Amino acid sequence: MSLQEQIKAAAIKIIAREGFSHTTADKIAQEAQIPLSTFYDNFTDKEEILDDLFTSEFQKRYDFYVNIKNWHMDWFLKINGILNFHLQEIQKEPELATIILAERMNSHCRERRSLSKFSQLSSIIAAILQQAIDEQKIRPCNVEATSLIVFGFLDALIYEFIMTKNLDQLQQAIDNFCLLLKNGLGKFGDGS
Amino acid sequence: MSLQEQIKAAAIKIIAREGFSHTTADKIAQEAQIPLSTFYDNFTDKEEILDDLFTSEFQKRYDFYVNIKNWHMDWFLKINGILNFHLQEIQKEPELATIILAERMNSHCRERRSLSKFSQLSSIIAAILQQAIDEQKIRPCNVEATSLIVFGFLDALIYEFIMTKNLDQLQQAIDNFCLLLKNGLGKFGDGS
Amino acid sequence: MSLQEQIKAAAIKIIAREGFSHTTADKIAQEAQIPLSTFYDNFTDKEEILDDLFTSEFQKRYDFYVNIKNWHMDWFLKINGILNFHLQEIQKEPELATIILAERMNSHCRERRSLSKFSQLSSIIAAILQQAIDEQKIRPCNVEATSLIVFGFLDALIYEFIMTKNLDQLQQAIDNFCLLLKNGLGKFGDGS
Amino acid sequence: MSLQEQIKAAAIKIIAREGFSHTTADKIAQEAQIPLSTFYDNFTDKEEILDDLFTSEFQKRYDFYVNIKNWHMDWFLKINGILNFHLQEIQKEPELATIILAERMNSHCRERRSLSKFSQLSSIIAAILQQAIDEQKIRPCNVEATSLIVFGFLDALIYEFIMTKNLDQLQQAIDNFCLLLKNGLGKFGDGS
């Protein structure tokens, strides 16, 4: 692991625990066991780290979303896949997930470029739903509004995880959500 | 409007614009056009204001939720009523809504007592759903998980408002969500 | 003496001794025997002090120059008056004179607004000379170029004072300079 | 051009632009396109560069002054020659001239050995004047004080150049100054 990666890892730990605004460059440096000035040799400031996190996290999600969108597979399994992808990620890097959620809402972050890309993810969900409508797998609906539901659920999932750390419940919640979506959007009679 | 209320109103303005962590007692005092020390005569610190906001906002929501829960009315209209209640509140006090959403996610706030109560709201939704199940209006489901969906959607709604300020779209999204819920949870055949 | 004036006096001491660039807000605060934050309550930064010094010094000089320009008196006595005015000032506030000279040359100061006004002083000298030409007291010459000579001499005077602290020599130098000017500019035959 | 000369050239650029105190070893290294540590292999610190500049500049001036002092030529042409020598130098290396002027005034530099030699230049001018007096070319005067005038004018010239970059005006100013000197110091009747 490169020094930059070490610093980033330390930053993730601190930011997840104390929040970005209470994270000081000094705390990160201490956690990474480097002098403060070494921190500044590697990053212009702590903002840069957050931008890095947002950017790489966005890319990871984007790549997965686009990939799954193009699979030959039922719309419903795609949404399910995306939700489960996130569940995996939460388990692998719970701190990172926490940060992305918490800081995304922050007024000071809402103007970040690195954050503005996240809205593209919603568009991919919308595209998946539109495809399903075009193929008459689900009844016509407002796809933007529906993808909002999916995203809201995702965030609620992560928030729930932060608060309860209960993964089983999350799995159940996902299944429950998918069933709701299937029944709510699907065309009567064909069960899809 | 009492002095305390004036100060609180000033604080809401600043916190919504700059985020709680970038809000200083001094900025609030300046916005409220009072000397800094008068601020400290009325509040122990800026944390207290945030707690006040959380507490009163929780109470307002709680009162409404409990009230609507006890109405004699279809489960579905109750959920719809709650969502529309929030839509009204967003319009009336957009800055307050922004703060509650943004700061609720903040790791430093997650330990606040004033915030922990918010989970009770979820329980009321769950209770409304349970009632509907008991009365065989909807098919059995995990009510906690489902109320998570409602709350996730609510937050997504507010976030969307913050980012786009487009209220029409929100109304559409609510209708879309309610339809999904009705179809997804309702028992086949009775359309409820 | 107000607190601000105390701080300014301390700043003058430090800047004269160590140069503006080696002057830190902390050193000024220590000299003024106040906490560092009190310094920042009274000035936005150390630049502001320098600007204040430049501005008030310019004003003092400007007022004197304009005043003497309008006296009914030989051109030659006016120039002499200005030089002696500076000699008095150097004696009264040698540190201030040092600062104005040293920092005026500084590349970082050359862009200051508060400094740019100093060129107006040169214009007043030029005007005094022009008057003398119009009244045929001195032979025609390039007044801007000549006022440059006066100013160069003034700065040299201050520099000499900084280096040698020998006031007697300065007085002699002034007399010598005035004689040179009188002889050099005056019209032959009338001795003025 | 040797590596040391390259570094010095880079340093001159930076110091002239940003002032010595805002010049960092790092900036010089970057401008010279060498690693920072190479800078420290060639100079003990940035002070050494400034000393080098002062020393070589002094030497260049000293050599010229001494040389011209010994020519068989009118005193007046010697002074004129010196002034024109400086005008040439300003044109050739404006940045260097800027630095010598600006940093010479700096209080931190006033204690430099490399700088203290500059006062010797004044003595040469004084010697030229004394010679002229001895040879009864000019009327007796305080030669130290008069050489102060010459030096003040020189600095004013360079300062004017820094501020206006107008070389034509400088040439005029020199001619004007020489005329003043000739008339002011010369013995009446012989016009010298």
Add this chain to the structure above:
DNA sequence: GATGAATGAGAGTTCATTCAT
């Protein structure tokens, strides 16, 4: 000799909070 990386010391600035009046 050349070089990338490391690092301690310090400068500039902010802010929560107190206190005398």
Add this chain to the structure above:
DNA sequence: TATGAATGAACTCTCATTCAT
């Protein structure tokens, strides 16, 4: 009760300088 002023503790960031390779 109201208020201007004071203050210490933190935090961000910079830079001269060294050192291992």
